[in-house]
Amino acid sequence: MADAGDEAEWICGSRAGDPAAFEPLVRRYQRMIFVLAYRMTGAPESAEDLTQEVFMRAFQELPHYREEAKFATWLHQIAINHCLNFKKRAARQAGLIAGWTEEQTRRVSGHGTGDVDLAASVQEALLALDERQRAAVILTVYDGLSHAEAARALRCSEATVSWRVFMARRKLRRLLAPQWRNRFSKP
Amino acid sequence: MAEPFFQTVIPDDQLNSLLRQGRVPEPPPEFWDELPSRVVHRLGQETQLAAREQWPAALRWGFGLAAACAVVALLFLWAAQSSKPRETAELAASQKMFREIQEVFPDRLRGIVIEGQKITVLLAEEPRRAAAGPLLVELCGRGPCQRVITFSGETVAFEGDRLEVLAGARGEVLVVGPRFVWSSATPRKHPADLVIRAQALEESL
Numbered sequence: 001m002a003d004a005g006d007e008a009e010w011i012c013g014s015r016a017g018d019p020a021a022f023e024p025l026v027r028r029y030q031r032m033i034f035v036l037a038y039r040m041t042g043a044p045e046s047a048e049d050l051t052q053e054v055f056m057r058a059f060q061e062l063p064h065y066r067e068e069a070k071f072a073t074w075l076h077q078i079a080i081n082h083c084l085n086f087k088k089r090a091a092r093q094a095g096l097i098a099g100w101t102e103e104q105t106r107r108v109s110g111h112g113t114g115d116v117d118l119a120a121s122v123q124e125a126l127l128a129l130d131e132r133q134r135a136a137v138i139l140t141v142y143d144g145l146s147h148a149e150a151a152r153a154l155r156c157s158e159a160t161v162s163w164r165v166f167m168a169r170r171k172l173r174r175l176l177a178p179q180w181r182n183r184f185s186k187p
Numbered sequence: 188m189a190e191p192f193f194q195t196v197i198p199d200d201q202l203n204s205l206l207r208q209g210r211v212p213e214p215p216p217e218f219w220d221e222l223p224s225r226v227v228h229r230l231g232q233e234t235q236l237a238a239r240e241q242w243p244a245a246l247r248w249g250f251g252l253a254a255a256c257a258v259v260a261l262l263f264l265w266a267a268q269s270s271k272p273r274e275t276a277e278l279a280a281s282q283k284m285f286r287e288i289q290e291v292f293p294d295r296l297r298g299i300v301i302e303g304q305k306i307t308v309l310l311a312e313e314p315r316r317a318a319a320g321p322l323l324v325e326l327c328g329r330g331p332c333q334r335v336i337t338f339s340g341e342t343v344a345f346e347g348d349r350l351e352v353l354a355g356a357r358g359e360v361l362v363v364g365p366r367f368v369w370s371s372a373t374p375r376k377h378p379a380d381l382v383i384r385a386q387a388l389e390e391s392l
Binding site for chain 1: 208230
């Protein structure tokens with residue numbers, strides 16, 4: 001398992017313009033970025049494309065990376081903003097969301113139908129949020145960033161992040177009430 | 188209005204738990220292996236492309252600079268080539284004029300001053316044989332330049348000052364002003380606001 005020293009070396013090599021030094025960084029963070037992109041788009045193909053684009057962008061932006069922030073947090077910032085700017089997303093979603101349930105059934109293996117249904121419901125609920133509220137929820141709930149870190153990633157104030165999370169939770173509670181009753185309120 | 192039932196009963200931690208149970212579909216298995224090498228491959232291509240784009244830019248700048256230098260060099264050459272014959276012809280004409288006037292006023296010609304088209308002849312009242320040959324002195328100051336053909340020991344007026352022209356022991360020409368002494372042996376040491384060139388007239392052609 002590579003440590004922080006290795007990561008610093010990879011970053012240093014990548015900053016010097018060596019794409020090969022960037023490969024282990026992609027390997028380490030690709031799943032994190034894919035999940036984030038998927039949560040933001042709800043479309044696996046878009047998430048795959050976005051993951052690649054985020055790493056391409058990150059390599060170009062590396063000279064601007066200041067090491068006071070963790071590399072993962074910095075990468076989150078690039079990824080979330082890239083997803084927010086992904087203009088083609090809406091058009092692609094229109095076609096892809098229609099086939100979403102079938103896609104889930106094909107791809108999620110080792111889980112019962114209930115899991116697939118829950119996954120679909122959660123993703124639908126996330127997609128029903130305003131995209132900035134969705135981004136705030138993804139960063140704080142899924143990726144475990146503090147509101148301050150999420151604020152840096154989203155380039156807004158901490159209070160704005162708190163407000164977006166609050167509004168998002170209100171909507172999610174309403175949308176996911178049936179699933180919650182199935183999971184938590186059964187005798 | 189009372190809040191709906193679900194607003195009050197879903198605690199944050201249960202909502203978080205519910206959200207986290209929403210699994211993300213797995214991409215095709217080869218995706219994780221292929222993505223890093225695909226990214227590196229594309230980055231390599233972009234780096235090469237950027238390098239290729241930079242080279243022509245550098246070459247363009249290089250060629251542009253070389254062309255500009257060549258044009259400047261050609262202009263200098265042309266100016267030098269075109270000014271040299273003209274200067275030589277003017278000097279020859281001045282020398283011819285000096286000889287002709289000297290024949291008319293033997294031993295009385297002290298010098299001629301040429302300023303543009305204007306020529307001033309300096310004559311002595313009494314004949315006086317010059318100890319050495321004539322000297323050519325060119326003076327450029329704030330106003331128009333002046334070319335003087337004269338003898339050692341003579342004085343010429345230039346921009347309000349009286350300058351004495353002297354031939355040195357080693358063949359150099361000295362121009363002595365009220366605040367300076369200039370020598371053709373150290374021609375680059377010009378006094379302020381004045382450029383002087385001087386030599387024996389015979390040497391000038």
